[in-house]
Structure formats: C-alpha cells, structure tokens
Amino acid sequence: MxxxxxxxxxxxxxxxxxxxxxxxxxxxxxxxxxxxxxxxxxxxxxxxxxxxxxxxxxxxxxxxxxxxxxxxxxxxxxxxxxxxxxxxxxxxxxxxxxxxxxxxxxxxxxxxxxxxxxxxxxxxxxxxxxxxxxxxxxxxxxxxxxxxxxxxxxxxxxxxxxxxxxxxxxxxxKDTLTGLNNHGYFKEILQKEVDAAKASDKPLSVAILDIDDFKKYNDLYGHIQGDQLLQEFGALLQNEADSANFIVARYGGEEFAIAMPNTTRNTAYSFMNELRKKANDTYYNGVERLPYGCLSFSCGIAECEKETYSISELLNKADLAMYAVKNQGKNLVQIYNGISEYSVQHSLSLEKELEEAESQLRIFLSKDVYTYRHSKRVYQYAVDFSRRLHLSEQERKTLILGAIVHDIGKIEIPRDILNKKGKLDPHEWEIMKKHVTWGKEIISTNKKLEDLIPLVELHHERYDGKGYPYGLAGKSIPKLARILCVIDSFDAMTTERPYQKTKTFQEAIIELRECAGKQFDPQFIEPFIAMIKQLDESAVASGPTGTVLTV
Structure with missing residues (x-):
C-alpha cells in the first residue's frame, strides 16, 4: 500500500x-x-x-x-x-x-x-x-x-x-508426509541442474538412498510410527542438504534422492558417508530392534558426465549402485562404476534380451531384408568389438542389444523410399532421417529396452556436431552411440545399397581414418580397424576414397 x-x-x-x-x-x-x-x-x-x-x-x-x-x-x-x-x-x-x-x-x-x-x-x-x-x-x-x-x-x-x-x-x-520435494518436482529440478552442469562443465552428482529394513520397522510398530520415522529422517536429510546447498526429495516409499551441484562423485561419497554415520548415531524410536540396532540406509552415487544421455540414465546408475549395496549387506555408500554385478538384479540375461530384441527385428523380413541383414552384421561387429574395448558387462550388453535394434525406426519408412534406386531427393531424405526418432518411440514402449534409447536415437550424431537429430558433438554424444556410429558406418560402406556403391574393406578403412575427429570419435577408429584387419587379413590393397554417407 x-x-x-x-x-x-x-x-x-x-x-x-x-x-x-x-x-x-x-x-x-x-x-x-x-x-x-x-x-x-x-x-x-x-x-x-x-x-x-x-x-x-x-x-x-x-x-x-x-x-x-x-x-x-x-x-x-x-x-x-x-x-x-x-x-x-x-x-x-x-x-x-x-x-x-x-x-x-x-x-x-x-x-x-x-x-x-x-x-x-x-x-x-x-x-x-x-x-x-x-x-x-x-x-x-x-x-x-x-x-x-x-x-x-x-x-x-x-x-x-x-x-x-x-x-x-x-x-x-512437495511430498505431503515429509515436506520434501516430491518425485516429479525433483526430476524437473534435476533436469535443469544436468543441463547447467553440461553447459558450464561443472560436476554434478546424484545420490539415491533407501532406509534399510523399513518394512520390518513397519511390521513391528505399524504405519503411523513408520510415517513418523520417515518425517524425522526427512528432516535430518533436509537440514544436512540445506547446509551444503543440495536438493533433497522423497523419491518414493522409503527412498530418498539428493542432487549435489558442483560436487564430484568422491566429494559426494564423503558427504553421504558422513550423513550415513550421523543417521546411525541418531536415535529414533524403536530402531534398536532393527538388524543393525540403529537407523541405517544404503546409498548409491552417480556423477553426471558429458555423455550422460538423460536424467533417467543418471538416476538408474545411482539406483543400480544402491541395489549393489543392498546385496553387500546394507548400511553402505557406493559409487557407480559400471561393474557387472549391478545389472544382475535389474535385467534379464543377455540371451533372453537378445531373443526379445531380435523378435522385434524379424518384422523387417517382410518389408526390408537389407535392413534385417545389416542389423545382424552390425550386431556381430558389436559382439567382436565390445571384447576389445574396456567396457563393463552392462555397457557391453547394451552395445550388443543396441546394435540389433538401432534401425528399428525404419519400419515406419515407406517401402518405396527404403528400396529406391539412386539418390534420395531432399523430402525423402528428411523422412529417412526420422527413423531415429521413430525408433526411439518404438523402443520406449518396452521398459526392459529403455537403456538402448541413446543408441537408437543418436547413432547418426557426428563427433564434429554435424549429425542428426540434435547436432550433438564430442563427448556430449553417449560413448556407446559413438562406438555404434563407427560400426554402423563401416558396414554401410562395405555393403551394397540401392543408392550407394560398396567399398572394399581397405577403402572403408581409409575412409574411417580420414573421418576420425570429424564423423567419428578418433579413440575408437584404430582399435576397430585392428579388429577388421584381423577378421579379414586380405584387406591390404589401397583404393580411392569416397564420402561416408550412412542412413
């Protein structure tokens, strides 16, 4: 007034x-x-x-x-x-x-x-x-x-x-019980923090923690006292997070999440370990009857990287690390490092997932036999190449599965464009490029295959930023998508296509080297070439080069 x-x-x-x-x-x-x-x-x-x-x-x-x-x-x-x-x-x-x-x-x-x-x-x-x-x-x-x-x-x-x-x-x-940020709002905040961290090249870590044996506590004392424990523990988290300018949320049930801007994984580990000890040392009514005789939690930490595809990938890594802690006996903090044991509790065996992925691929047999055969060859290259790279079992499995279904979006492309003889006109080319987006939509309907989304959507991004659909560059492209780009392009160059003449292995090798640092991540070129030479030792003759153009 x-x-x-x-x-x-x-x-x-x-x-x-x-x-x-x-x-x-x-x-x-x-x-x-x-x-x-x-x-x-x-x-x-x-x-x-x-x-x-x-x-x-x-x-x-x-x-x-x-x-x-x-x-x-x-x-x-x-x-x-x-x-x-x-x-x-x-x-x-x-x-x-x-x-x-x-x-x-x-x-x-x-x-x-x-x-x-x-x-x-x-x-x-x-x-x-x-x-x-x-x-x-x-x-x-x-x-x-x-x-x-x-x-x-x-x-x-x-x-x-x-x-x-x-x-x-x-x-x-806000979560009505604890007053913390709720699951949905936390993911909105985290997306902005991830974008900011990538833009500024500053670290960002995420922790997911789960109260140990909370179901047993509820069974012993009832849900009313269980809710009281969640409120008191939430207050502890909020107080500690506020002191460090972190963002805390109730992620669901007895799970909580903390976003830690400007924080490396090691600093995040120290913070969460101190928080775990503080929770152990703080008395809450009735916790003496729990296995550890105190309130404890299991925590997984993941750090955002340039090639992190989405917040779902980041949260999933923290979640996998947290479940690994559960398997080790609980009341621990662990940093995600891609070791194979993480995938044991959260995925089917590789054989079963390969069978499920290939069942989606067989639909090409009735529409485009070339795409079916191309995908099978890229899959075999991925199997061989993944053995040569320093990949975790989870990464190796994801690369192999992604190789099978990477072109699944082409099922939406009209047959006359897929099989057209000669060069595509601009309108047809724009339709062809949409196969990565349509592929993402198809894969997204199967939650078991969601880890494959970056490979399906981004395998035509280029290291120099001139690819599609987003024009990502360098390490902002997920590592496995950069690897798949090399494999997919090599097979495309060395296999006859309606609109492109085939190259010999040696010609394709020359092309890979010329496009290293442009279309391809250079760190994967020589290891891939070494593998190809081993597979086909007769590829020694030199030949003219051409332009790499993959679809």
Missing amino acids: DSAIYLASIFLYGLNQTLEVLLINSLIYTIIKWKTAWWKHLFNFSIYSIMIILANYLFIFSNGNVDDDIHAKNLLPYLVSLTTYFILNTILISFYFFLQQTESSIQLMRGIVKDKTFLVSYLSTLLLSIVLGILLKEDTKLGLVLFVCIAILLSVAFNEHFRLFQETLDKAN
Missing part, C-alpha cells in the same frame, strides 16, 4: 517531498526489521527510488501538473505514471527473485505474475493513489482514516492470496 502513498505524493507534492517520505519510511522499516540483511534494505530503497523518479518524470513529460488537487485534465498523465510504476515494479521484483537463485522463488514469481487476480489487485492499489489524493483534498483526517481502513483490508486480502498460492504450489511440488 505504500506505493499508493508515494504516487499520491508525486501527484500532489512533487518528487522531492516524495523522496523524503520514502527515506523516512525506509529508515523506520530498517530499524523495525533490523535482523534483515542490510543489502535487502538497500535494494528495496533503490527500486522504490527508481520507480518513483521515473514515474514522476513520465508524469511531467506527459503534461501532468503537480498541484494540491487531483484534476481530470491530468487523467492521461496519471495513467502513464501508474503504468510506468507497475511495469518497473514487476521487472525489478522479478530481478530480485532472480538474484535469490532459488527454484521456488522464481516459480512463485512466475505464477503470481501470470495470475489475473494478482494483477487486478495490484492495479487496484495503484488506482488508490488517485483516490487518496482526492480524499486528502476534501477532508484530510477522514481521508487518512478511510485510506488506512481500505489499506488494512487489502493487505489482509493480499496476504491470504499469497498464502493460498504458496499452499497450492507446495501441494504440487
């Missing part, structure tokens, strides 16, 4: 007296709120000064006359001044929330600005400046009394509006 007073003062008494009123009010407010940071008081005084000065100058510029009365002839200058004040207020307050750099503050501000009820209420308070000017002219004492009454009522309405909006926001983003 102070804005209405400042504007009325501009219209009746001019700029100098208004700034004096602002200074006196700011000093009084600073004394009353002396615990508030000094820079916030200074910021508040500064934005009011800017709004008042500019509103005054535009009032004068639009032919407004400062007078002891409110005149109808000043209607346009009044509106110009009020509009200027409102726009500046919105911009400067938004800037304040931006400086706060908290997701909740920014989201709150966006929601308020978009809320029509808020806009109407705020504009009403500005119009009160004109009402106040009229009241002061007609009867100063009565005018002040009426204005104070209206101001109090509007302030109550504003506070209730803010309370209801914050309450609605909390219900959407």
Whole structure:
C-alpha cells in the first residue's frame, strides 16, 4: 500500500517531498526489521527510488501538473505514471527473485505474475493513489482514516492470496508426509541442474538412498510410527542438504534422492558417508530392534558426465549402485562404476534380451531384408568389438542389444523410399532421417529396452556436431552411440545399397581414418580397424576414397 502513498505524493507534492517520505519510511522499516540483511534494505530503497523518479518524470513529460488537487485534465498523465510504476515494479521484483537463485522463488514469481487476480489487485492499489489524493483534498483526517481502513483490508486480502498460492504450489511440488520435494518436482529440478552442469562443465552428482529394513520397522510398530520415522529422517536429510546447498526429495516409499551441484562423485561419497554415520548415531524410536540396532540406509552415487544421455540414465546408475549395496549387506555408500554385478538384479540375461530384441527385428523380413541383414552384421561387429574395448558387462550388453535394434525406426519408412534406386531427393531424405526418432518411440514402449534409447536415437550424431537429430558433438554424444556410429558406418560402406556403391574393406578403412575427429570419435577408429584387419587379413590393397554417407 505504500506505493499508493508515494504516487499520491508525486501527484500532489512533487518528487522531492516524495523522496523524503520514502527515506523516512525506509529508515523506520530498517530499524523495525533490523535482523534483515542490510543489502535487502538497500535494494528495496533503490527500486522504490527508481520507480518513483521515473514515474514522476513520465508524469511531467506527459503534461501532468503537480498541484494540491487531483484534476481530470491530468487523467492521461496519471495513467502513464501508474503504468510506468507497475511495469518497473514487476521487472525489478522479478530481478530480485532472480538474484535469490532459488527454484521456488522464481516459480512463485512466475505464477503470481501470470495470475489475473494478482494483477487486478495490484492495479487496484495503484488506482488508490488517485483516490487518496482526492480524499486528502476534501477532508484530510477522514481521508487518512478511510485510506488506512481500505489499506488494512487489502493487505489482509493480499496476504491470504499469497498464502493460498504458496499452499497450492507446495501441494504440487512437495511430498505431503515429509515436506520434501516430491518425485516429479525433483526430476524437473534435476533436469535443469544436468543441463547447467553440461553447459558450464561443472560436476554434478546424484545420490539415491533407501532406509534399510523399513518394512520390518513397519511390521513391528505399524504405519503411523513408520510415517513418523520417515518425517524425522526427512528432516535430518533436509537440514544436512540445506547446509551444503543440495536438493533433497522423497523419491518414493522409503527412498530418498539428493542432487549435489558442483560436487564430484568422491566429494559426494564423503558427504553421504558422513550423513550415513550421523543417521546411525541418531536415535529414533524403536530402531534398536532393527538388524543393525540403529537407523541405517544404503546409498548409491552417480556423477553426471558429458555423455550422460538423460536424467533417467543418471538416476538408474545411482539406483543400480544402491541395489549393489543392498546385496553387500546394507548400511553402505557406493559409487557407480559400471561393474557387472549391478545389472544382475535389474535385467534379464543377455540371451533372453537378445531373443526379445531380435523378435522385434524379424518384422523387417517382410518389408526390408537389407535392413534385417545389416542389423545382424552390425550386431556381430558389436559382439567382436565390445571384447576389445574396456567396457563393463552392462555397457557391453547394451552395445550388443543396441546394435540389433538401432534401425528399428525404419519400419515406419515407406517401402518405396527404403528400396529406391539412386539418390534420395531432399523430402525423402528428411523422412529417412526420422527413423531415429521413430525408433526411439518404438523402443520406449518396452521398459526392459529403455537403456538402448541413446543408441537408437543418436547413432547418426557426428563427433564434429554435424549429425542428426540434435547436432550433438564430442563427448556430449553417449560413448556407446559413438562406438555404434563407427560400426554402423563401416558396414554401410562395405555393403551394397540401392543408392550407394560398396567399398572394399581397405577403402572403408581409409575412409574411417580420414573421418576420425570429424564423423567419428578418433579413440575408437584404430582399435576397430585392428579388429577388421584381423577378421579379414586380405584387406591390404589401397583404393580411392569416397564420402561416408550412412542412413
């Protein structure tokens, strides 16, 4: 409501007296709120000064006359001044929330600005400046009394509006039991943190932790006491996360997740291990009957890398590490490092998954035999090449499965385009390129194959950033997709296609070397060539080079 007073003062008494009123009010407010940071008081005084000065100058510029009365002839200058004040207020307050750099503050501000009820209420308070000017002219004492009454009522309405909006926001983003961020909102925040970490090349780690033997605790004491334990443990997590500027959430049931910006996996390990010890040493009602005689949790940690494809991949790695801890006896923290034991609890055997992937591939037998045979050859190359690389068993399995289904999206491409003799026209080429997106959609319907999505969608990205569908470059392309790009391109070069002549193995090897660092990640070229030479020692003759063009 102070804005209405400042504007009325501009219209009746001019700029100098208004700034004096602002200074006196700011000093009084600073004394009353002396615990508030000094820079916030200074910021508040500064934005009011800017709004008042500019509103005054535009009032004068639009032919407004400062007078002891409110005149109808000043209607346009009044509106110009009020509009200027409102726009500046919105911009400067938004800037304040931006400086706060908290997701909740920014989201709150966006929601308020978009809320029509808020806009109407705020504009009403500005119009009160004109009402106040009229009241002061007609009867100063009565005018002040009426204005104070209206101001109090509007302030109550504003506070209730803010309370209801914050309450609605909390219900959407917070877990109702613990008050922590909920699963959905945590993933939104994590996506932004991952994007920021990749853009700034700063570390980001994620931890997923699960309270050990929580089901036994519930069986012993009932769900009400179990909920109490979750609340108390959640409070501990929130307190520790706040002290380190981390983001914590209840991930589901007795599982919790923590996002740790600017934190390497080793630093995250130290933090989570200290937190685990603190949980062990903190007494919670009834935990003495649990196997460890205290509250304990199992935790897995994963660090975001340039080639991390999605937050689902990052969370899955932390989850796998956490389940490995469970298998080792619980009450431990472990960093994900790709060892094979992680996949034991979460996937079918390689043979069963190969059978399931190949069953999807057989559909090509009735439409495009070439794609079927190409996929089988790429699969065999992947089997052989994966033995030569330093891949974990999980990575090796993913590469092999991805090799089988990498072109599954071509099932959506019309037969006349797939089998066209000669070069594709631009429109047909655009359709052909969509097979990676359609393939992703097909694979996404089978949760067991979701680890293959990066290989299906990104195997035509180029190391120099000139590939499709996103133009990713370097290590922002997942490692397995970079490997598959080499294998897929080699087979495409050395196999007859409707629109491309075949190359000898030696010609293709020359092409691989020429395109190292351009189309292909150079670190995989020589190991792959060594494998090819071993498979076909007769590939020694030199020949002309050409352009690598794969589909």
